[in-house]
Amino acid sequence: MSDKKKQIIDAATKSFSLFGYKATTMDQVAKMAKVGKGTIYTFFKSKEELLEDIVSSVISEIKREADAAIDHRLPFNENVQRALQRIFTFRKEHELTIKLLQEVRDIGTPAVRDVMKRLDREMIAYIREKIEEAMAKGEVRSCDSELMAFLMFKMYIALNIDWGKEHEPLSQQKIAELFDLYLLKGLSP
Amino acid sequence: MSDKKKQIIDAATKSFSLFGYKATTMDQVAKMAKVGKGTIYTFFKSKEELLEDIVSSVISEIKREADAAIDHRLPFNENVQRALQRIFTFRKEHELTIKLLQEVRDIGTPAVRDVMKRLDREMIAYIREKIEEAMAKGEVRSCDSELMAFLMFKMYIALNIDWGKEHEPLSQQKIAELFDLYLLKGLSP
DNA sequence: AAAATGACTAAATGGACAAATTGGTCAACG
DNA sequence: CGTTGACCAATTTGTCCATTTAGTCATTTT
Structure with a gap:
């Protein structure tokens, strides 16, 4: 698995755990994962x-x-x-x-x-x-x-x-x- | 049990069954029971x-x-x-x-x-x-x-x-x- | 060329405020 | 005395408008 994908998953996991799914924004995940928001959508369609x-x-x-x-x-x-x-x-x-x-x-x-x-x-x-x-x-x-x-x-x-x-x-x-x-x-x- | 109390209970039961508790108003119950709203509160405190x-x-x-x-x-x-x-x-x-x-x-x-x-x-x-x-x-x-x-x-x-x-x-x-x-x-x- | 990006958009959400509704009260009535 | 409905405070609903957000895509970076 690519490095960036792992970073995204880790960041999202952390954010979902901390704030829940609804309260987590994709911008937040991108920032935490240190990637551009668009990058997330190259790995996950939503x-x-x-x-x-x-x-x-x-x-x-x-x-x-x-x-x-x-x-x-x-x-x-x-x-x-x-x-x-x-x-x-x-x-x-x-x-x-x-x-x-x-x-x-x-x-x-x-x-x-x-x-x-x-x-x-x-x-x-x-x-x-x-x-x-x-x-x-x-x-x-x-x-x-x-x-x-x-x-x-x-x-x-x-x-x-x-x-x-x-x-x-x-x-x-x-x-x-x-x-x-x-x-x-x-x-x- | 008084007649009016029974009317109220019957009306409320019907309304709760039909519309649910939240969607039932006390005015509605009073009207269905053919009593004044105040009468309801002589039998039930809320x-x-x-x-x-x-x-x-x-x-x-x-x-x-x-x-x-x-x-x-x-x-x-x-x-x-x-x-x-x-x-x-x-x-x-x-x-x-x-x-x-x-x-x-x-x-x-x-x-x-x-x-x-x-x-x-x-x-x-x-x-x-x-x-x-x-x-x-x-x-x-x-x-x-x-x-x-x-x-x-x-x-x-x-x-x-x-x-x-x-x-x-x-x-x-x-x-x-x-x-x-x-x-x-x-x-x- | 392929991967990554962030400005951008349409849609959803939230906040502020007014209008309407509702549970409950009580002075007046018969 | 039992009954009532006009009345009140409080909550809910409707309506804007500003903000936020998921997702896209033209552009940049590697």
Whole structure:
């Protein structure tokens, strides 16, 4: 990748993280990246595509991190939980995802909504892969992997994020227990 | 309840259902109810309280309907599903709840957000009661009933509402199966 | 020639101000 | 005493106009 493209991506990432997508101007990105504004448009056809590219990188990074959390000697239920935990820890701790999610909640910028929806879909697709691998190995019984991944994702959000809004947040340990008891029990072969 | 109060409640319910909370004016309600505007304020201290009272009635109505769906000769898992099904069918089919939920999504009117949050909390409390009754009878193993009710509620939303946004909606039968397999299995004594 | 640039444009946004609307009150009424 | 609608303060809406912004492209730089 060219030097200038990297500078642009770095600058935009920093600005999106700091001010959000809407409040970031292309002039600002150009200045921070120390390039002319026109240069940005030789690499990206619009502001929206710039965001999409950056979020694609984030998605790859999250998948890499989730993969790193997986230990193939451990059973499926343990691994899927480790992966989910990493995914949501990332979302909660990385400035860019924090800022973008906040922007969706507070302003509802359509471009950001779309891109965060894609992030969700990709995370579900990732979990789905893991389920299918486990199914192939006979670690879990056969099931609709898309639906199962969707359910795991939603349940994790419920436990990890939603519950904490009106109650004392659950420990990772407690979440793991519940996950095991209620969701994974039904999956055992 | 006085005649005039009923007229006011009926008019407001109709107007909220038709135009939403924000787009309903107190003058309009007064006119529809064929009373002076001041009369409204002898029964309700504000527009918000009028909404709250109406939603309280809706909550009671939903609970009554859910209760009617329960058959004490059937096992817990069957009954809890029947109740949940009724609850969400109500939300999807009644003009008032449809309009108010739409208003929260599209405009985010704070008063409506608050009142719909309360509706959710009350539904969870209702499910919680059913769980505790079942626990007392030994139909399900002992557990944190609040947490369990919360999980059931969230899972039902995921299956009944969220899944359908990006996939072919699930049949009630399929939802029941999944519910049984994944959530209720972990609850069996 | 290819890559980079920033002045430029059309469109969107925001601010300031007036006009209209609305939730809530209360003196008067029957 | 229950009811009312004219009235008020406050918010919302409509309307300018100035500013800002995403995106383009003729020109410059390499």
